[in-house]
Amino acid sequence: MKSRFDKTYWENKYLNNKTGWDIGYISTPIKEYTNQLKNKNISILIPGAGNGHEVEYLYHQGFKNITVIDIAEIPLKNLAEKIPDFPKENLINQDFFDHNNTYDxxxxxxxxxxxxxxxxxxxxxxxxxxxxxxxxxxxxxxxxxxxxxxxxxxxxxxxxxxxxxxxxxxxxxxxxxxxxxxxxxxxxxxxxxxx
Structure with missing residues (x-):
């Protein structure tokens, strides 16, 4: 089954600045949850990460084993610019349903x-x-x-x-x-x- 919300749909959202879901920072509930995580070596996946405020926060908190997936390429490029030392191979431009790996x-x-x-x-x-x-x-x-x-x-x-x-x-x-x-x-x- 094909979705009407495909790569083109989401790319256009970014091109036209129609990203009303983006609050500009990590949401408080997720921030408070991740703040109490002791093991910084766990593998973390953030699918549909958009501009990746969660990614940025976690990375700067010392979590280095983070993988990001987004069907749209623009937010991944934005993230690579915001965090130049973030591993490029962990910024994956892919349909979430095609991804294969395992995470904690x-x-x-x-x-x-x-x-x-x-x-x-x-x-x-x-x-x-x-x-x-x-x-x-x-x-x-x-x-x-x-x-x-x-x-x-x-x-x-x-x-x-x-x-x-x-x-x-x-x-x-x-x-x-x-x-x-x-x-x-x-x-x-x-x-x-x-x-």
Whole structure:
């Protein structure tokens, strides 16, 4: 199944500065979660990283084993300019579903909500395959009604539990208490561990 949100769609978003999802810095819930990680050697994947504020923050905190995937080339070039010593081979211009490797941690920040909702079960299966056993998928999921309007596409706690619980242990799925103001009361913070 082909998505209507393909490489051209996302490249045009960057070319036309239509990047309303980009808040300009790492989101507070993800920052606070990563601040308590002790092992800086873990392998981290950030799919659909966009301009990579999470990447930049983590890299400057000493996490050096970070891989970034984006279907659009422009944000990867921006990231390479922002962090000149970031390993170029870890900036991967690729469709997420074509990526094959395994990681200790995958960070979800406005990637799931940008995918055509028809791809949600594929996303869950792919995430499982990209995580080492016991690896974690951590981040934010929107909490508003799923409609055809988007991206971003919404979802509900019940939907997320149904989607993820077959392949992941649900460690945390709760209203984010420290979301940025425009997303307050509209996102869940989650930690899902690969079964």
């Amino acid at each position: 941690l995958i960070i979800e920040q406005t990637f799931f909500c940008a995918l055509d909702p028809h791809f949600r079960s594929n996303y869950v299966t792919k995430m499982k395959s990209l995580l080492k056993k016991g690896g974690k998928l951590v981040g934010l999921l929107f909490d508003f009604e799923l409609t055809n309007e988007g991206p971003p596409f919404g979802g509900s706690k019940d939907e997320y539990l149904t989607l993820f619980s077959k392949l992941f242990n649900i460690k945390t799925l709760e209203k984010s208490h420290n979301s940025i103001k425009p997303r307050k009361e509209r996102e869940f913070f989650f930690i899902f561990e690969r079964k």
